[in-house]
Amino acid sequence: MLQPTKAAYKMTEHFAYFPHTEKDVREMLDRISLSSLDELYSDVPSEFIYRGDYDLPDAMSEQQLRNYFEKLASRAPRKKVFVGQGAYDHYSPSVLQYICSRSEFLTSYTPYQAEISQGTLRYIFEFQSMICNLTGMDVANASMYDGATAAAEAMRVCISSTRKRNTVLLSSSLLPNVLETIRTYARFSGIELLEIPSLEGQTSLEALRSLLSDQVAGVILPQINRYGVVEDHSAFSEAIHQAGALMVEYCDPSALAVIKSPAEWGADIAVGDAQSLGIPLSYGGPYVGFMACRSEYMRKLPGRLVGQTVDAQGRRCYVLTLQAREQHIRREKATSNICSNQSLMALWVTVYLSLMGPKGLKRVNDLSYEGAHELKRGLMETGLFEDPFPQRPFIKEFVLKPLCDVAELQQALDGAGYFAALQTEEGYVSFCVTEKHEAEEVAEIIRIVESLKQ
Amino acid sequence: MKYYDKLIFELSESGRCAFSLREAKVEVELPDNLKRQSPLPLPEVSEVDVVRHYTNLSQMNFGVDTGFYPLGSCTMKYNPKIDEEISQLPEFRDAHPLMHSEGLEEIYSQLDKALAAITGMSHFTFQPCAGAHGELTGLMLMRAYHESRGDFGRKRIIVPDSAHGTNPASAAICGLDVVVVKSKENGLVDIESLKPLLGEDLAGIMLTNPNTLGLFEKDIKQIASLVHGCGGLLYYDGANMNPLLGVVRPGDMGFDIMHLNLHKTFSTPHGGGGPGSGPVGVCEKLVPLLGIIRTSAFHGNTGVIIKALAYILSLGKQHIALAGKYASLNANYIKESLRDSYKLPIDSVCKHEFVFDGLLEPNGVSTLDVAKRLLDYGYHAPTIYFPMLFHQSIMIEPTETESKQTLDEFIAVMKKIAQEAVEDPELLHSAPHNTPVGRPDETAAARQPILRWRPE
Known part of the structure; x- marks a missing residue:
């Protein structure tokens, strides 16, 4: 049987998160005419009441908890990160953690009660606006889980926005985990996928043309691809639209300060991961995906949307809107199943872009470009690498073909505290430099690699 | 809370800056056709502008730290501060997801073990970033x-008619045809309606237990045997796991697949609608499939996962047995204390939450009016108009972290509102009166959507 009630509340005398005193419990049970806590479960078949001892450690005090995790942290030594591949080590200004830790933001729920959620609603409206400004699109939603799921949802928008078309084309130069996520979603949604091969490090226009047909609902392309290459999508939009399909650009929003925007390429939908806008690496999450589109696809968007309106007194205010698309109203006919998204991470991005402004974001790109080009030049000079795509432009990320032993290379870098030269599926090694990195660190990496020559 | 009107864009002044970065020696050089041509209208403000603006915004927001938040099906329990601090340790914060990290791998494996012990499942995948994402991942595993x-x-x-909207939505996205099973008058799944829906084309059933009325599906054993009998699997929607925490394990009830909402049951903050985490647990025979389903970019929302483990370790084996019971005690206490003022459609012991069907003497006052009036008294409103089984649903979930004192004050206010409905219904129709803004014109917002600020 369960613990006798009396013993049960003795156990919690010193537990900070349960405010119940013995007297409280007695009075509350009296009010509901029960004699023990166990009776609250009298409708549960007794065979399902767990009588075993939970296989959990003993309760830890706050100090013990701190010690436990600090010990784990010591087994997760910090590295200087010179790898990207979808997670970028940009600088996160102090103001971000400070503002985003405010408990009024942190401990609130989805802003259903607009009158006491104007803080959340307002920053989401600002987030939507900033994503539109970066991508050049007309409308953006309140956030997605991450870039990979945003791309998978964009695939679904392509299908629902066209008639009798069930194929989506994917560039093979999209990030591997983005491709894999899209494939998983497609498999269970019954959507056909075809891959567009890449030529010399960029999606092939010719191959795309040959794959387009009246079955193709959409085409998903990376603006900056898995090799770090800034792709040239000239004439892509014409080809795609002529075939009656939608064009989706997968982008790194940080780079949109300097590279052509999805709208300028003629895209219908822009998706990506906004982690690169001030969100710490955090071993892969929480990050925040985004989806923006031209206004004709507004009602196909998944997830939350915040709109501006007025209250009874005519004061400007904000509210969740166009909810007829959503699961809590439409159930199986909803545009998506999304309920919780990554709201607080959208705040990180909004505060980051407010701090950076257009000039700061450009500076981030200039500094990253400077470091990455310096690193690539130095690495090439060691003679231990070949440049697979010498003609292709890049900003902060690039791959090289190693002529040396990769394990030895990685070990040498790791020994000096660097996480760099990540091996890719193609056998390249991938590097990424951001504004966080000093010229001295770039020089040290080059020296370490140089030393492998002997 | 006071009204503050500005958007960050409206504070912008060309030439101001709030960034602090060293000078660059070179500029990005790209071929002309790859360069951005259009302007980038982001705000140009100072650092103090940013800090004041978002501080002002935060002051128009209500969180668990502000006050009682009895939002049904959302489990708005207290979010421990030490867990926040731990999740921000620099070693965790600065780790790249593709890096090998023994310490972080250990955190994932410890949480996997703890959740398995708590739920009776074998193993979990942590990729899903929210509950609905977990549902989708779990259903993919079912099909696989x-x-x-x-x-x-x-x-x-x-899917029962009382299910969360995410259930049918997730099923549809997973390529499944949704068949709705009706609830009986007592709010539980009707076994007789279930039987004709079984068959060799059945993938499975999604159940929330206790359901969204806060009622335990006591025929679960029979349901499990019927569904398993025709080759289907049982999916457990963990959104309502909180009352079972430390009392009942879904695995023991026959569930094959489940998700948990770490941001509900395991006390990680909701962040105004995420980030959450929706790990999916499976029974032994489905474990080999966990590796083949990728539904997000990396391992999952690590920051959230660390907080959940910290919470479980602070509960430990000593305190876990009382978490669910106190949640149920608090809900029943409110229910029994208010049944003289609000209509209780199903009279039964509830678990972590329960549903009223509006006021006993409505006098023209709707559930929406009651909810809005609660805001005036400094409470967050309950979940309203859900579940759709009743017309005036008020769904209340207090959680175990609220004291009797807090509940008593809430009960007194709810009674006062019931009294106001009789004496001065207009006061409620026009509520709230003490919030930064009044009721927004939602019709106008939807008719001509303004979804972004535009530069002039």
Whole structure:
């Protein structure tokens, strides 16, 4: 049987998160005419009441908890990160953690009660606006889980926005985990996928043309691809639209300060991961995906949307809107199943872009470009690498073909505290430099690699 | 809370800056056709502008730290501060997801072990970033399981009419045909309605137990045997796991697949609608499939996962047995204390939450009016108009972290509102009166959507 009630509340005398005193419990049970806590479960078949001892450690005090995790942290030594591949080590200004830790933001729920959620609603409206400004699109939603799921949802928008078309084309130069996520979603949604091969490090226009047909609902392309290459999508939009399909650009929003925007390429939908806008690496999450589109696809968007309106007194205010698309109203006919998204991470991005402004974001790109080009030049000079795509432009990320032993290379870098030269599926090694990195660190990496020559 | 009107864009002044970066020696050089041509209208403000603006915004927001938040089906329990601090340790914060990290791998494996112990499942995948994402991932695993046995015909899934909206939505996205099973008058799944829905084309059933009325599906054993009997699997929607925490394990009830909402049951903050985490647990026979389903970019929302483990370790084996019971005690206490003022459609012991169907003497006052009036008294409103089984649903979930004192004050206010409905209904129709803004014109917002600020 369960613990006798009396013993049960003795156990919690010193537990900070349960405010119940013995007297409280007695009075509350009296009010509901029960004699023990166990009776609250009298409708549960007794065979399902767990009588075993939970296989959990003993309760830890706050100090013990701190010690436990600090010990784990010591087994997760910090590295200087010179790898990207979808997670970028940009600088996160102090103001971000400070503002985003405010408990009024942190401990609130989805802003259903607009009158006491104007803080959340307002920053989401600002987030939507900033994503539109970066991508050049007309409308953006309140956030997605991450870039990979945003791309998978964009695939679904392509299908629902066209008639009798069930194929989506994917560039093979999209990030591997983005491709894999899209494939998983497609498999269970019954959507056909075809891959567009890449030529010399960029999606092939010719191959795309040959794959387009009246079955193709959409085409998903990376603006900056898995090799770090800034792709040239000239004439892509014409080809795609002529075939009656939608064009989706997968982008790194940080780079949109300097590279052509999805709208300028003629895209219908822009998706990506906004982690690169001030969100710490955090071993892969929480990050925040985004989806923006031209206004004709507004009602196909998944997830939350915040709109501006007025209250009874005519004061400007904000509210969740166009909810007829959503699961809590439409159930199986909803545009998506999304309920919780990554709201607080959208705040990180909004505060980051407010701090950076257009000039700061450009500076981030200039500094990253400077470091990455310096690193690539130095690495090439060691003679231990070949440049697979010498003609292709890049900003902060690039791959090289190693002529040396990769394990030895990685070990040498790791020994000096660097996480760099990540091996890719193609056998390249991938590097990424951001504004966080000093010229001295770039020089040290080059020296370490140089030393492998002997 | 006071009204503050500005958007960050409206504070912008060309030439101001709030960034602090060293000078660059070179500029990005790209071929002309790859360069951005259009202007980038982001705000140009100072650092103090940013800090004041977002501080002002935060002051128009209500969180668990502000006050009682009895939002049904959302489990708005207290979010421990030490867990926040731990999740921000620099070693965790600065780790790249593709890096090998023994310490972080250990955190994932410890949480996997703890959740398995708590739920009776074998193993979990942590990729899902929210509850609905967990549902989708779990249903993919359900389909993958049938297909791995060469059984490709199972395309139907049973979902009760009381289910969260995410259930049918997730099923549809997973390529399943949703079949709705009705609830009986007592709010539980009707076994007789369930029987004709079984068959060789059934993938499984999604159940929330206790359901969204806060009622335990006591026929679960029979439901499990019927569904398993025709080759289907049982999916457990963990959104309502909180009352079972430390009392009942879904695995023991026959569930094959489940998700947990770490941001509900395991006390990680909701962040105004995420980030959450929706790990999916499976029974032994589905474990080999966990590796083949990728539904997000990396390992999952690590920051959230660390907080959940910290919470479980602070509960430990000593305190876990009382978490669910106190949650149920608090809900029943409110229910029994208010049944003289609000209509209780189903009179039964509830678990962590329960549903009223509006006021006993409405006098023209709707559930929406009651909810808005609560805001005036400094409370967050309960979940309203859900579940859709009743017209005036008020769904209340207090959680175990609220004291009797807090509940008593809330009960007194709810009674006062019931009294106001009789004496001065207009006061409620026009509520709230003490919030930064009044009721927004939602019709106008939807008719001509303004979804972004535009530069002039």
